[in-house]
Amino acid sequence: MMWGCFVCDKVGKLGVLEGKVNAKKYIEVKERCLLPTIEMMFAPNKEFIYQQDHAPCHTAKCLRDYFLPNDIFELEWPGNSPDLNPIEHVWAKMKIKIREEMPENKKELKSELLQELVDSIPERIAAVVSAKGDHIVY
Template structure:
């Protein structure tokens, strides 16, 4: 992109500094440090600031080619019992909304609560097939890209507490369109081909 005469292909990610932090940084002296004032990778016009939220939340969400399901904000560590509650109260309603009477195959990663025998029995009891999935394969999971889209939309948000953060996440999630979800699901053949070409190594996805 072009900005004020400086060409920046990929912006560096740096912590966002307030005015006081910037002034303190100007006062710091380091012996032997050589600075190039016009280096593109440190010029403020070429930097993208990263923000550390004071609050954090755990959230579960689901998607299909028809769109996203409701979000679930988790209050505790996800064990088998907690995960099955999420499936009962959030995944099943999402499946009814997104699929209706159509058949579905559920995809999840191999977190301990997901791969537990009790969870496997839950899916069998509800007659829901689960896609066999390789461990550590985020490039094959389109929802990882969807979370990335959400984070990008939130990059200028400044929530002051956990409740504001939740509200921001909900509002951002609501902006995700079925078309975006469909494009991500439609990319699966290309993702699989890329993994095969890379012989199982990480890909651009």
């Protein structure tokens, strides 16, 4: 399983999770990938809001307990709102692209994933704006 994040046109660290993902593994990927990304993208004490979906490992009490002391504030987000949850579309497009490109190693895979993540954002935003916030087929 892959974990990724981005801010506008910048991508953060990409994480690989082995086996079944639970809250403990999710916290581990936050420590390995999210916290370094926050340090890299945001000046000290600069506020940001973190968006994620409502997968069970994302809503565990231990994760919320982890977020507070690390100054990670979550965007209130409906559980089923994929149009503007860009990562969902990115993962779907990436699966197709990876099948076509057939990366030979993890480094190539990460490179393909990050590029697709960045490239897909403007088109999706334009589609949502054009639909005036209504559902889009992407």
